[in-house]
Amino acid sequence: MAEIVDRWNAAYFDGQLSPAVLAELGPLVDASHDAQELADRAFRFMRTAGIQATDVSELTAWMIGFSVPRTVPSAWSGAVPPVTMPGRHQKLDEYIAGNPWHQPDGEGVFVDLGCGFPPFTTMDTARRLADWRVVGVDPTFGQYMVYDTDGTYASFDDNYELRYFQEGNYEPDPVATRARFHSMLDRLLPQLPADADEVSDAEGRLVRDPVRQYQNGNLELLPGGIGDLTLAGGADVVRCMNVFMYFDQPFRQRALDWVTDLLRPGGLFISGSNWTQSACSRYTVYRKETSGLVAREFAFSVENLRPIELSPWYSLNDDELDTLANAHAVGAVRADTEFRQRFDTRLDALLAELRVCARGADGYLGRPAADVSTEDAALASSVLATRLVDEGFADGAAEVLCQMGRKAWRNHVGHVAMEPVAPPPLDPSPVMAQRKS
Secondary structure, eight states: OOHHHHHHHHHHHTTOOOHHHHHHHGGGGGSOHHHHHHHHHHHHHHHHTTOOGGGOOHHHHHIIIIIHHHHSGGGGTTOOOOOOOTTTTHHHHHHHHHOSSOOOSSSOEEEEETOOSSOHHHHHHHHHTTTSEEEEEETTOOSEEEEETTSOEEEEOTTOOEEEETTTTTOSOHHHHHHHHHHHHHHHGGGSOTTOSEEEETTEEEEESGGGGTOBTTEEEEEOOTTTOOOTTOEEEEEEESSGGGSOHHHHHHHHHHHHHHEEEEEEEEEEEOOGGGTTOEEEEEEEETTEEEEEEEEEOGGGGSOSSSGGGOOSSTTOHHHHHHHHHHHHHHTSHHHHHHHHHHHHHHHHHHTSSOBOTTSOBOOOOTTSOHHHHHHHHHHHHHHHHHTTHHHHHHHHHHHTTOOEEEOTTSOEEEOOOOOOOOOOOHHHHHHHO
């Protein structure tokens, strides 16, 4: 087994990771440096959160070993991949609709920064907040979209450079897939009439300026990134999810300064990360006050207390605030022995019931059962969250934090919420430091 994997095992898990988990981490040996750095950081976040070797599932290890090298910016020519999916922000849409911090006076204006493409989450928000003006903003809106006969797509910019292709984080042969989509673009582009928006043949379809097909009613889409947007009259809510985890704290502060100018008085800024159907949520809610942006709430979804997903640990920087705050909050809750044992026992029972990452006779968490569909496995964390909230574990986690002197509560969408405090820094990496020396 590769040296770096063995060193991670020794440094962060006392050499106790299962052979199956170690095997799933094997591809990281030949991965890019930023992929190895991200994996190392994920293990440090796990240690901060009190996650033991027996609680690292084979599914989590596969995500780290297989998916991480395909999602880091180096896999996309330095760009942040615009990974998106329907329903991802459904809990945040409900949060905005009923939040205790700010309600618009008249028509609300909502801005979704880094909404991704296709803009599924912004479309969801436009439907939920039907009486708001909803603006989706992203730098990856491509000039061209190519679709194959299965509906899988790739996005190209004005210079015909591939920006992103669907399923890029799970594609077993991304080089071949890139070449296939480039070939389709080269074939279809000469057939596209100057006065037409799309052209197709038996093997695929090419669409020019594809954002136009998504704009309607209260939804508009604008190309741009953080710092690019001006909006007459300002915004009531700005949301920036699954973006800051790619950047350091100075970038975040510059973004906060810019958002302050974009917001109306009392308006909200929501930043953080999540995954399918709002699973693995972690986010900070800021309010614009006379002194500037003030953090009013940090919240996380209860399945983060022992996740089977990679998402809660995914960050390209040690100082990324939402991931760091989540790890320390989870660690604080898991330090309560009585609550942790009760939570872990119930979670193990639910995993066995769902047949997803059930604990084996060896004491380790496995992978989804062979006959569990990919779709059901992907939704497992969302199902777990619903069950655990219904059974009172979000309330219980908030009570543990209150007993520790934190002001905490279960918010109106079922997440464990607390008054934000600056988390301690992440412990430095002994593994990566040794590699650099």
